[in-house]
Amino acid sequence: MTTLAEQxxxxxxxxxxxxxxxxxxxxxxxxxxxxxxxxxxxTPELISAYLSGTAFKYLWRFRKKHGVEDLQKCKWYLExxxxxxxxxxxxxxxxxxxxxxxxxx
Numbered sequence: 001m002t003t004l005a006e007q008x009x010x011x012x013x014x015x016x017x018x019x020x021x022x023x024x025x026x027x028x029x030x031x032x033x034x035x036x037x038x039x040x041x042x043t044p045e046l047i048s049a050y051l052s053g054t055a056f057k058y059l060w061r062f063r064k065k066h067g068v069e070d071l072q073k074c075k076w077y078l079e080x081x082x083x084x085x086x087x088x089x090x091x092x093x094x095x096x097x098x099x100x101x102x103x104x105x
Contacts, residue, residue, distance in 0.1 A: 021072040034080070044088045051081035 018025055041047050055077035062070035 020069055021076055044084070047084055048081060048088075051077050051084060055081060 037050065038047050041050055055074045058070045058074035058077065062068075062074070066073075
């Protein structure tokens with residue numbers, strides 16, 4: 001059994017590690033949330049759409065919500081999208097696959 005002081009010390013240590021861009025506390029766990037999302041999406045096209053859409057969301061809202069922190073999150077998603085695309089291009093899938101967007105041209 002842990003004492004209240006030990007619990008407070010553990011929480012303080014957890015807060016020290018707080019990185020709202022790379023590892024938000026509310027996503028801590030055995031599996032990174034982004035990895036679970038990508039596994040659930042399954043296809044390169046859907047993963048690209050998710051990453052680009054999420055980057056766009058943070059860019060769209062940065063002035064009205066969290067400022068530079070949202071820009072850093074946008075950058076994080078763009079960097080992950082770039083890495084994903086480089087991996088897919090190396091597999092020969094290339095950037096020419098059709099994105100699953102709704103609506104006409």
